[in-house]
Amino acid sequence: MSEPVKSITTPARCDYTFTVSGKAARFLEEIKQGRILGVRCSNCHKVYVPGKGTCAMCGIEMNDEVFVKDTGTVTTYCVVRVPSENIELELPYVAAHIVLDGADIPFFALVQEIPADDVRMGMRVQAVWAPKEEWDITLGNIRYFKPLDEPDVPFDDFKEHL
Numbered sequence: 001m002s003e004p005v006k007s008i009t010t011p012a013r014c015d016y017t018f019t020v021s022g023k024a025a026r027f028l029e030e031i032k033q034g035r036i037l038g039v040r041c042s043n044c045h046k047v048y049v050p051g052k053g054t055c056a057m058c059g060i061e062m063n064d065e066v067f068v069k070d071t072g073t074v075t076t077y078c079v080v081r082v083p084s085e086n087i088e089l090e091l092p093y094v095a096a097h098i099v100l101d102g103a104d105i106p107f108f109a110l111v112q113e114i115p116a117d118d119v120r121m122g123m124r125v126q127a128v129w130a131p132k133e134e135w136d137i138t139l140g141n142i143r144y145f146k147p148l149d150e151p152d153v154p155f156d157d158f159k160e161h162l
C-alpha cells in the first residue's frame with residue numbers, strides 16, 4: 001500500500017484585462033490631470049472617492065461629481081510589519097484610511113515621512129504626488145501621504161467616517 005495523498009501543489013496563474021467604465025473611468029481621467037474626483041449622493045449627501053455608481057447607504061444612482069482636496073485626516077490605520085512578495089516597502093510601514101477634505105468615505109493609502117509608531121487617528125496628511133510628467137490613468141500618481149503640520153482632528157469630528 002502506498003501512502004495516501006494528503007496535499008498537492010499546483011501552480012496557478014490568471015491573466016486578465018480590467019476595463020474600467022463609468023465612475024471609475026471618470027476618476028482615472030481626472031487623476032491623470034492631478035485632480036481627485038468624487039461623486040455625491042443626492043439623498044444622504046455623502047461624497048465617495050473614488051466615485052461609484054450607487055450609494056451603499058441609500059441604494060440610489062449617484063451622478064453629482066465633486067472635486068475633493070488632496071489633504072485629509074487619518075481615520076484608522078495599520079502598521080505592517082510582515083513582508084510581502086509584491087511590496088517593496090521598508091518595514092514597518094503604515095496603510096491608512098484617510099478621509100479626504102470634502103469626502104465622506106475614507107480612501108486607502110500609504111502614510112510615509114513619519115515613523116510608523118508616530119502615526120495616529122486624527123492626524124492631518126497631504127498627498128505626495130509623483131512628478132507631473134509621470135502622471136497616468138492610475139491612482140499610483142499619488143505615491144503616499146505625508147503628515148501636515150496641523151493639529152490632530154478630535155475623534156468626535158471624524159468618527160462618522162470610520
Ligand SMILES: [Zn+2]
Binds near residue numbers: 046055057
Ligand atoms: Zn446616499
